[in-house]
Each structure stands twice: as structure tokens, then as C-alpha cells.
Amino acid sequence: MxxxxxxxxxxxxxxxxxxxxxxxxxxxxxxxxxxxxxxxxxxxxxxxxxxxxxxxxxxxxxxxxxxxxxxxxxxxxxxxxxxxxxxxxxxxxxxxxxxxxxxxxxxxxxxxxxxxxxxxxxxxxxxxxxxxxxxxxxxxxxxxxxxxxxxxxxxxxxxxxxxxxxxxxxxxxxxxxxxxxxxxxxxxxxxxxxxxxxxxxxxxxxxxxxxxxxxxxxxxxxxxxxxxxxxxxxxxxxxxxxxxIFGDDREVPDLAEIMRAMAEYAETQLTSGVRLNNIARHMLGLANGRRGARQFRQILSVDACRPNAGPEVLMRALELVEDQPMAAAS
Known part of the structure; x- marks a missing residue:
């Protein structure tokens, strides 16, 4: 394995x-x-x-x-x-x-x-x-x-x-x-x-x-x-x-599913004292190649650092990204 x-x-x-x-x-x-x-x-x-x-x-x-x-x-x-x-x-x-x-x-x-x-x-x-x-x-x-x-x-x-x-x-x-x-x-x-x-x-x-x-x-x-x-x-x-690489063609989560999953994860982590920006900082590149990516990064970089920032910040960033195919990452 x-x-x-x-x-x-x-x-x-x-x-x-x-x-x-x-x-x-x-x-x-x-x-x-x-x-x-x-x-x-x-x-x-x-x-x-x-x-x-x-x-x-x-x-x-x-x-x-x-x-x-x-x-x-x-x-x-x-x-x-x-x-x-x-x-x-x-x-x-x-x-x-x-x-x-x-x-x-x-x-x-x-x-x-x-x-x-x-x-x-x-x-x-x-x-x-x-x-x-x-x-x-x-x-x-x-x-x-x-x-x-x-x-x-x-x-x-x-x-x-x-x-x-x-x-x-x-x-x-x-x-x-x-x-x-x-x-x-x-x-x-x-x-x-x-x-x-x-x-x-x-x-x-x-x-x-x-x-x-x-x-x-x-x-x-x-x-x-x-x-x-x-x-x-x-x-x-x-x-x-x-x-x-692994020959597994099962469907992978799209951006919306990933953001929802990370919002749920953030909610559990915030209750144990983790700050949202400690999670959001790893997510800045998720919208690369999509319209609204710059605003997406800005919200995750700035709003996630505010006191009491919660999972809703992640979902607000998602709303700014237009639903269109991402640029190829070959």
C-alpha cells in the first residue's frame, strides 16, 4: 500500500x-x-x-x-x-x-x-x-x-x-x-x-x-x-x-464541495481554539484560473484574520468565484 x-x-x-x-x-x-x-x-x-x-x-x-x-x-x-x-x-x-x-x-x-x-x-x-x-x-x-x-x-x-x-x-x-x-x-x-x-x-x-x-x-x-x-x-x-497517476477515475470533489467540507472542518476546529486564518491560509490557491480568484484570495487573506471570523468567511469567498472551468493544470 x-x-x-x-x-x-x-x-x-x-x-x-x-x-x-x-x-x-x-x-x-x-x-x-x-x-x-x-x-x-x-x-x-x-x-x-x-x-x-x-x-x-x-x-x-x-x-x-x-x-x-x-x-x-x-x-x-x-x-x-x-x-x-x-x-x-x-x-x-x-x-x-x-x-x-x-x-x-x-x-x-x-x-x-x-x-x-x-x-x-x-x-x-x-x-x-x-x-x-x-x-x-x-x-x-x-x-x-x-x-x-x-x-x-x-x-x-x-x-x-x-x-x-x-x-x-x-x-x-x-x-x-x-x-x-x-x-x-x-x-x-x-x-x-x-x-x-x-x-x-x-x-x-x-x-x-x-x-x-x-x-x-x-x-x-x-x-x-x-x-x-x-x-x-x-x-x-x-x-x-x-x-x-493512480488510475482511479472516481469523481473528485469540485471547488464548492471542497469549500463546504473545509467550512465544516473549520467549525470543529474553531471550538478547540484554532483561528480561521490558520486554516484559510492553505486555501488561497484553490480558485486559481477562475474568475473572481483575486477577490477569493483577498477574503481568505484578510477577512479570515479578523477576530471571531468563522466558516461563513469561506463560503463568502466561494460566492465570488464564477462557476466556470478552471484553467488546465497539466
Whole structure:
């Protein structure tokens, strides 16, 4: 089941792929694999695990991404997370932010594959769920041929269940996290070669993929594709993946049905202290390509932030969108 879901996944994105975002995305796709934001292993072990790890049953299949570099702490965090029922536990070896580097985890771990392998083994010992790794093709001045092969071989030896590979280097010195998402050149053929060499180890490709046409091209070479910002900013793209990627042509909700479902969800969340804007901010791109989209975004951006804003704000935004076909999201 999880191997099939990995054919299309939505990338873990800090401050974006929270539980409200994932509920929205699950309305749009039954089959795609959803990821949490990265959660630091220390926050799970020493902090409020319930706050960091809780999710709704409707979000399955769902993977938890953990950041960390201490095998014992990662094992403890994995053991705690296992009790919440995630379908997969993923170790972040790709994030280039200064905050992550200062904690000696994320992309800088690509320089110490033996330590990462030890982390994977420790995590595997704490759960019977698949333990996976998300990485880059290299960092800084690494030779992406030799160093990536060495890293991936260590992961395979440690028993990793799958690899998600962002097809760019991360430059830990000289580029910001934002620049690291666009400036280092993409090298998809390098990821294809790695997948071919390590088959049948499942391998998914990430980085710079913006359309489903591009995703389908990558699937000719890879076991799965992962989209990040393209899926977030144009969430209706996700409404096409069940049919195009998974062969499930069951009818998907239209915009009105999605907005009504999110209004009902918001009503339940508001009673527990959630503010409407924490939900509405993930919905701004739902009307892209339709007349009235600008006003739709404005209401969700402004009115949802007002004190005591309720689900009626979502329905008022819907009323401003004319009923006409959305622009193609191929």
C-alpha cells in the first residue's frame, strides 16, 4: 500500500504542510502520500509530543518527517511517533537552513553517511513501519557521482525502505535556504542513474517538478515523484493525480464541495481554539484560473484574520468565484 502511495507525494514543507493543510490535500487526493512538516527529534522526546504529532485519521497515508542526528534520540522519537500510527517515518537529510545546520542535522549529514546509517538502524529498531530518508544529490564541493553513491549504499546497507532524492546539491555556505531551492542546477539524470543502480530499492525524485506532465515523464524512470511548492500554491493540481497517476477515475470533489467540507472542518476546529486564518491560509490557491480568484484570495487573506471570523468567511469567498472551468493544470 505505502509503496503504491509513494508514486506521488507532497513534500514536507516547514510552516506549510501542517495538519490543516493535509486535511485539505486529502480532500483532493485519496491515494497520494502526505508528509508532515519536519519535527525535531528533541521536540518529540522532550516537548509536547501530542501537539507535534497528532493528526486526523482522514490524513492516511501519512509520513512523519523527523530531523535529528543522535541515533538514541531518533530511536526514542520514532518509538513515540509509532504510537500515533504514522504509515512511514522519514529522516531529513536535505534541509539546508542555518537553524538545521546549527543542530547538526539536515543536509549537512550527507557528509557523514556512517552516522546517518546508524540513525536509520536505530529508527528501524524502534518501529515496524518503513523508515525512509530524504536527501540531496550532494552538498558543497562533493563529487555527486562518488559521494552520492557512497551515501546511498550506506542507506541501503542500513535497511532503509526508500529514498527521496532532491535532484539538486545544497550549498551550505553562500546560499540561503530559499536560494538553495532554485539556484543549484537540477540533475535529474544523476538521480535516474542512482535509481537504476540500486533497484529494486524504491526511489522517488523531487525538485523543480511543477506539472503533472513533468511528473509522468519522471515516472518513466523513477518509482515516484514528490512535488512541493507547485502542489501547495496550486492545490487543485492534486485533484488530477488519482486519475492520472493512480488510475482511479472516481469523481473528485469540485471547488464548492471542497469549500463546504473545509467550512465544516473549520467549525470543529474553531471550538478547540484554532483561528480561521490558520486554516484559510492553505486555501488561497484553490480558485486559481477562475474568475473572481483575486477577490477569493483577498477574503481568505484578510477577512479570515479578523477576530471571531468563522466558516461563513469561506463560503463568502466561494460566492465570488464564477462557476466556470478552471484553467488546465497539466
Amino acid at each position: 505505502i509503496n503504491q502511495s509513494r508514486r506521488f507525494s507532497v513534500a514536507p514543507m516547514m510552516d506549510w504542510t501542517d495538519r490543516h493543510c493535509r486535511v485539505l490535500h486529502r480532500l483532493l487526493t485519496r491515494h497520494g502520500l502526505l508528509f508532515t512538516e519536519m519535527v525535531n527529534s528533541g521536540a518529540i522526546v522532550h516537548g509536547d509530543a501530542e501537539r507535534h504529532l497528532r493528526f486526523a485519521a482522514v490524513e492516511h497515508p501519512i509520513a512523519l518527517q523527523i530531523g535529528g542526528a543522535d541515533p538514541a534520540e531518533l530511536a526514542a522519537a520514532t518509538r513515540i511517533a509509532d504510537g500515533f500510527g504514522y504509515d512511514e517515518i522519514n529522516l531529513n537529510v536535505g534541509c539546508p537552513s542555518d537553524r538545521v545546520q546549527s543542530g547538526r542535522f539536515g543536509a549537512c549529514l550527507m557528509a557523514v553517511p556512517d552516522l546517518v546509517a546508524e540513525c536509520v538502524r536505530a529508527m528501524r529498531g524502534a518501529t515496524d513501519k518503513p523508515v525512509t530518508v530524504k536527501c540531496r544529490i550532494g552538498i558543497d564541493d562533493q563529487d555527486i557521482e562518488e559521494s552520492l553513491d557512497r551515501f546511498a549504499d550506506k542507506m541501503a546497507e542500513a535497511g532503509v525502505a526508500a529514498l527521496y532524492v532532491h535532484a539538486r546539491k545544497a550549498w551550505l555556505q553562500g546560499l540561503s535556504p530559499k536560494e538553495n531551492r532554485t539556484i543549484p542546477p537540477l540533475d535529474y539524470p544523476r538521480v535516474y542513474r542512482l535509481r537504476q543502480r540500486l533497484a529494486p530499492l524504491p526511489m522517488m525524485i523531487n525538485g523543480g517538478i511543477e506539472t503533472l506532465d513533468q511528473a509522468e515523464t519522471h515516472l518513466e524512470h523513477m518509482d515516484g515523484v514528490m512535488l512541493g511548492r507547485a502542489a501547495y500554491h496550486n492545490p487543485m493540481l492534486l485533484a488530477e493525480i488519482d486519475a492520472r
